[in-house]
Amino acid sequence: MDFGKLWDRIVDFFNTGYNLYYVIGGAVLLLLIVVIACVAAGRKGKKYKAEEEVVAAVEPPVKKAEAPEAETAAATVTVDKAPDAPAKPVTQYDGGTKLAIMTPAPQPKKPEPPKEEAPPAAPPVSPEKEENEKIEESLKRPGVIQIYKDTSDRFRFRIKASNSFIVGHSQGYTTKYACKNGIKAIANMVDAEVVDTTKLDYKPVIGRAVFEIYRDNENKFRFRIRAANTNNILASQGYTTKENCINGIKSVKHIILNHTLQDLTLANPKAEE
Numbered sequence: 544m545d546f547g548k549l550w551d552r553i554v555d556f557f558n559t560g561y562n563l564y565y566v567i568g569g570a571v572l573l574l575l576i577v578v579i580a581c582v583a584a585g586r587k588g589k590k591y592k593a594e595e596e597v598v599a600a601v602e603p604p605v606k607k608a609e610a611p612e613a614e615t616a617a618a619t620v621t622v623d624k625a626p627d628a629p630a631k632p633v634t635q636y637d638g639g640t641k642l643a644i645m646t647p648a649p650q651p652k653k654p655e656p657p658k659e660e661a662p663p664a665a666p667p668v669s670p671e672k673e674e675n676e677k678i679e680e681s682l683k684r685p686g687v688i689q690i691y692k693d694t695s696d697r698f699r700f701r702i703k704a705s706n707s708f709i710v711g712h713s714q715g716y717t718t719k720y721a722c723k724n725g726i727k728a729i730a731n732m733v734d735a736e737v738v739d740t741t742k743l744d745y746k747p748v749i750g751r752a753v754f755e756i757y758r759d760n761e762n763k764f765r766f767r768i769r770a771a772n773t774n775n776i777l778a779s780q781g782y783t784t785k786e787n788c789i790n791g792i793k794s795v796k797h798i799i800l801n802h803t804l805q806d807l808t809l810a811n812p813k814a815e816e
Contacts, residue, residue: 670783675790680706686798690722691807698722698808702777702798710795711768711779719808725776726804729768732776733796737766741785749773754792756785764788768795 697715763781
């Protein structure tokens with residue numbers, strides 16, 4: 544091949560008309576296309592890289608599952624041995640063997656112990672019965688008559704049963720001497736008549752000492768020892784029933800006849816016969 548002639552033709556081509564300009568223009572156009580393609584490819588790569596960074600920031604990295612290490616030594620497997628089954632009885636049957644399965648006999652249930660029932664609660668004691676019990680107790684032993692001073696610094700005496708149940712209080716006296724005379728007075732009235740002012744046919748008794756039954760402002764029954772001159776020497780506590788009030792009179796009479804005298808106004812009070 545003659546390269547000299549080839550070169551001359553190429554030179555003539557470029558020297559003829561506008562062929563040189565066409566070649567230069569084509570080369571420039573081709574270069575622009577290559578540059579544009581490179582720029583586009585670079586932008587696309589940056590976009591993909593930015594997207595990967597965003598995904599990596601949002602999603603935590605996934606750890607690869609590690610394969611379990613192979614055990615160097617063979618694992619020892621412990622198998623619980625089942626308990627030996629109970630022997631089954633064997634019965635010869637028509638030249639063959641018949642197996643009979645034995646089932647355990649049902650165990651009888653233990654009887655439950657009987658439940659202990661709580662004892663029934665004692666019925667409440669009525670006020671009438673409580674009063675009557677105190678009166679009956681006061682009749683068993685001697686009581687005591689106590690001399691004392693009230694809040695007004697007056698002398699009084701009270702009749703107190705052996706169970707510390709106070710049956711009655713006297714009126715107030717200005718001197719201890721007069722108070723002791725009041726005790727002597729009721730000692731002489733043990734056999735006095737009992738009159739009931741709550742009855743419709745009641746008639747006042749004048750001129751002699753009496754045990755007088757009456758009702759107070761709370762509609763309770765009381766009794767008082769009234770002298771022949773109508774002075775009230777002693778008044779009882781309140782009773783819920785008339786029967787208990789009458790028994791209270793019996794208790795007072797018992798204590799008057801069987802008592803010791805105690806002066807609480809002394810620094811060292813002693814019982815006096």
